[in-house]
Amino acid sequence: MATEDKIRVLIVDDVAETRENIRKLLQFDANIEVVGASRTGAEGLELSIETQPDVVLMDINMPDMDGISATEAIRKKVPFTQIVILSVQGDSNYMRRAMLAGARDFLTKPIDIDELTAAIHRAGRVARTEKEKLSGVGLGEVGGGAAGGGQLIPGDQGYVITVFGPKGGIGKTTIAANLAVALRQQGGAVAAVDGNLQFGDLSFFFNEQGRTNITDLTPRADELDREVVGEVMIKNEASGVHILPAPMRPEYADTVAGSELGAVLRFLSRMYPRVVVDSSALLNELTLAALDASDLLVLVFTQDIPSIKNARLFLGLTEDLGIPSEQILLVMNSYDKRRSITPERVRDNFKKEVDVVIPLDEKLVVPAMDRGEPFLLRGANTPTGRAINELAEKVNVKLKAMVHSGVETA
Numbered sequence: 001m002a003t004e005d006k007i008r009v010l011i012v013d014d015v016a017e018t019r020e021n022i023r024k025l026l027q028f029d030a031n032i033e034v035v036g037a038s039r040t041g042a043e044g045l046e047l048s049i050e051t052q053p054d055v056v057l058m059d060i061n062m063p064d065m066d067g068i069s070a071t072e073a074i075r076k077k078v079p080f081t082q083i084v085i086l087s088v089q090g091d092s093n094y095m096r097r098a099m100l101a102g103a104r105d106f107l108t109k110p111i112d113i114d115e116l117t118a119a120i121h122r123a124g125r126v127a128r129t130e131k132e133k134l135s136g137v138g139l140g141e142v143g144g145g146a147a148g149g150g151q152l153i154p155g156d157q158g159y160v161i162t163v164f165g166p167k168g169g170i171g172k173t174t175i176a177a178n179l180a181v182a183l184r185q186q187g188g189a190v191a192a193v194d195g196n197l198q199f200g201d202l203s204f205f206f207n208e209q210g211r212t213n214i215t216d217l218t219p220r221a222d223e224l225d226r227e228v229v230g231e232v233m234i235k236n237e238a239s240g241v242h243i244l245p246a247p248m249r250p251e252y253a254d255t256v257a258g259s260e261l262g263a264v265l266r267f268l269s270r271m272y273p274r275v276v277v278d279s280s281a282l283l284n285e286l287t288l289a290a291l292d293a294s295d296l297l298v299l300v301f302t303q304d305i306p307s308i309k310n311a312r313l314f315l316g317l318t319e320d321l322g323i324p325s326e327q328i329l330l331v332m333n334s335y336d337k338r339r340s341i342t343p344e345r346v347r348d349n350f351k352k353e354v355d356v357v358i359p360l361d362e363k364l365v366v367p368a369m370d371r372g373e374p375f376l377l378r379g380a381n382t383p384t385g386r387a388i389n390e391l392a393e394k395v396n397v398k399l400k401a402m403v404h405s406g407v408e409t410a
């Protein structure tokens with residue numbers, strides 16, 4: 001490999017032994033060239049400007065400028081340079097701060113050499129694309145978009161679909177997760193967003209308890225870019241759906257304002273043709289913001305009288321909320337034909353047709369949830385799986401018929 005094709009790496013760490021160890025480890029990779037090493041954040045910044053590295057390996061705790069401030073400064077001065085944080089801190093707070101400062105990756109010490117070289121290669125590829133973009137050659141890939149299979153759509157406009165039902169435990173998350181999978185299988189990239197910020201569990205339905213979540217985006221909801229969003233979205237391999245999880249702890253829910261959630265959803269709809277939002281059972285600021293950003297509402301209820309009562313009360317509010325009836329798909333979940341309440345009776349009561357009836361199937365749905373796998377992946381040919389596909393088709397038909405009223409194209 002020619003020298004100019006090598007990934008140029010700068011090491012910033014205040015411990016001489018660490019710098020030397022990393023340098024030695026990287027000698028064995030012919031595609032990596034260490035172009036310098038520095039002891040402090042400030043020196044790292046200076047050397048970055050001088051050597052223009054592709055990747056900086058950055059420690060966090062250093063005497064003068066800490067690694068997070070240095071990351072921010074380097075990203076400003078040498079925009080294509082990608083920063084990989086190496087830290088003893090496994091703390092998610094550090095990770096979050098590092099990501100917000102513009103770091104590309106975060107590894108904890110002691111460093112595993114395979115993990116480190118893989119991270120350098122990933123960051124190196126991004127640096128190359130960024131360099132090309134800056135020099136006006138080629139468009140490159142957006143935000144690691146190819147990972148997990150979904151094709152992102154730069155500059156296009158997608159749609160937001162919120163799954164809501166004013167009652168707990170009626171299958172909102174089950175339907176949101178499987179609807180996202182069905183839409184993905186019908187083509188195009190799909191984002192699934194957990195709008196239930198306090199006790200959200202959407203990512204568990206995909207067995208993806210990642211290190212990133214929505215609070216990595218909301219503090220800068222007004223200045224998002226595709227690259228950052230691409231970094232934060234968790235790419236679920238099994239389904240191809242990209243997931244934006246809820247915060248790890250319930251108390252973080254309060255840090256997110258409705259307007260921020262709305263801005264994130266609108267931004268995502270410029271990257272993904274379909275954005276599916278799971279919500280809580282509460283009609284709070286966050287749910288209202290999600291509904292406001294939505295093109296379509298999937299309203300879920302079950303055969304129980306309380307669930308039907310609440311759904312009807314909510315339907316009575318939709319006009320005031322500015323949600324026209326044709327933007328609502330009514331879904332009756334966990335349908336058991338032995339019970340007396342039928343979709344026809346609900347229609348007469350609601351004065352609105354039930355669009356999809358999803359049968360009760362405890363053998364399929366519950367174990368899939370326990371495995372952390374959307375049931376559609378194995379159960380497409382069951383009545384419950386077919387009902388989800390029917391819902392996805394109806395979503396697509398409605399969206400196609402709709403004159404888009406959302407934000408302008410990016």
Ligand SMILES: Nc1ncnc2c1ncn2[C@@H]1O[C@H](COP(=O)(O)OP(=O)(O)OP(=O)(O)O)[C@@H](O)[C@H]1O
Nearest residue numbers: 168169170171172173174334359360361362365366
């Ligand atoms: N069609 C179905 N057949 C059988 N079980 C189902 C069906 N739909 C959902 N369930 C089960 O019902 C339970 C609640 O589902 P889920 O978590 O999706 O509800 P939710 O409305 O999102 O709850 P919450 O209000 O707590 O967010 C889960 O155990 C799920 O597996």
Ligand SMILES: [Mg+2]
Nearest residue numbers: 172173196201
């Ligand atoms: Mg839920």
